Amino acid sequence: MAKLPIAFAALLALVPVATSTPFPPFNTNSGLNKVAKSKGKLYFGTATDNIYLGDKPYVKILSNNNEFGQITPSNTMKWETIEPVRGTFNFTGGDEIVALAKRNRQLVRGHTCVWHSQLAPWVEAGKFDNSTLQSIIKDHTTKLVRHHKGDIYAWDVVNEAFNEDGTLRETVFLNTIGPSYIELAFRAARAADPRAKLYINDYNIDGLGDKSTGVYNLVKDFKRRGVPIDGVGLQAHLILGQIPTTIKENIQKFASLGVEVALTELDIRMELPVTPEKLKQQRKDYEAVISACSAVPACVGVTIWDLTDKYSWVPGWFEGEGAALPWDENLEKKPAYYGIVDGLNKWRWF
Numbered sequence: 001m002a003k004l005p006i007a008f009a010a011l012l013a014l015v016p017v018a019t020s021t022p023f024p025p026f027n028t029n030s031g032l033n034k035v036a037k038s039k040g041k042l043y044f045g046t047a048t049d050n051i052y053l054g055d056k057p058y059v060k061i062l063s064n065n066n067e068f069g070q071i072t073p074s075n076t077m078k079w080e081t082i083e084p085v086r087g088t089f090n091f092t093g094g095d096e097i098v099a100l101a102k103r104n105r106q107l108v109r110g111h112t113c114v115w116h117s118q119l120a121p122w123v124e125a126g127k128f129d130n131s132t133l134q135s136i137i138k139d140h141t142t143k144l145v146r147h148h149k150g151d152i153y154a155w156d157v158v159n160e161a162f163n164e165d166g167t168l169r170e171t172v173f174l175n176t177i178g179p180s181y182i183e184l185a186f187r188a189a190r191a192a193d194p195r196a197k198l199y200i201n202d203y204n205i206d207g208l209g210d211k212s213t214g215v216y217n218l219v220k221d222f223k224r225r226g227v228p229i230d231g232v233g234l235q236a237h238l239i240l241g242q243i244p245t246t247i248k249e250n251i252q253k254f255a256s257l258g259v260e261v262a263l264t265e266l267d268i269r270m271e272l273p274v275t276p277e278k279l280k281q282q283r284k285d286y287e288a289v290i291s292a293c294s295a296v297p298a299c300v301g302v303t304i305w306d307l308t309d310k311y312s313w314v315p316g317w318f319e320g321e322g323a324a325l326p327w328d329e330n331l332e333k334k335p336a337y338y339g340i341v342d343g344l345n346k347w348r349w350f
């Protein structure tokens with residue numbers, strides 16, 4: 001009996017004190033999806049592109065269900081690929097990703113039905129009138145979503161529809177049809193696959209701000225009028241050392257409308273070259289973003305925008321920047337990986 005306090009003290013010593021220590025310890029290396037699921041999330045996922053699927057070591061990580069429980073095709077479900085010519089549909093690339101996900105028992109997020117970018121040129125060039133363009137959106141969305149019926153967890157039905165000030169972006173869709181093009185797409189998607197979750201997806205809506213408020217008001221209006229919508233996708237293309245401080249509050253605010261939320265395209269870019277300090281900061285930044293999702297049950301999952309710096313979109317778009325993902329160009333895990341683990345481990349278990 002006299003030994004009990006000593007045993008108790010020894011037990012206490014095992015309890016982690018520093019918040020960055022992953023706990024329970026046995027979760028540390030079990031894989032991002034495994035940890036996410038053990039914390040009540042639906043998935044941890046990644047984007048991928050068909051052009052990389054010949055890279056065997058890469059595909060091995062991508063296909064590891066312990067790391068990734070969800071994948072998003074980063075390009076091959078976009079309009080320019082799916083319907084390059086009016087009425088001619090090409091589902092090959094998307095089908096390949098869906099088949100891979102099925103083999104690996106992974107969910108798929110469909111990306112994306114209606115977007116002004118990577119749009120087939122004929123949609124603008126045709127200078128269609130309002131009712132013709134409405135039927136074009138309806139037809140495109142219906143055929144895409146119906147083709148994958150039963151295989152897609154969630155669709156980014158409309159992508160990047162907002163300006164920074166929260167107003168709607170001027171696109172061929174808005175200019176020809178008006179704001180109702182958005183609900184038209186959502187209604188078509190719901191009819192085509194009633195069980196798929198329907199998301200509005202955008203960047204720079206990760207923290208509170210004018211743009212988030214614009215999206216919030218749209219979701220609120222849809223809910224009030226019974227227009228189908230199930231989720232808000234926060235893309236989360238972020239910058240080292242500049243993580244918005246209100247991500248958690250923002251997620252909670254969307255959740256209060258009765259929708260789920262997901263981080264759909266997470267990456268945290270830095271100015272090159274990489275230094276140990278920057279990698280340390282990136283670990284902290286990943287942890288901060290992921291913990292915001294961990295803290296809110298309505299945040300169902302996180303998707304990184306590919307897994308390795310080798311295949312990130314960042315260097316091609318931002319000169320002198322890169323190294324945005326948790327695996328480096330040699331497919332080695334970076335400190336960021338453990339930042340994700342720490343973020344996931346916070347703090348749903350008591």
Ligand code: 9MR
Pocket residue numbers: 074075117118159203235265313
């Ligand atoms: O990852 C995609 C990249 O390969 C394409 O070149 C690029 C073209 O727009 O789109 C990238 O993905 C984008 C996503 O579809 C929407 N949000 C921003 C992403 C990064 O640009």
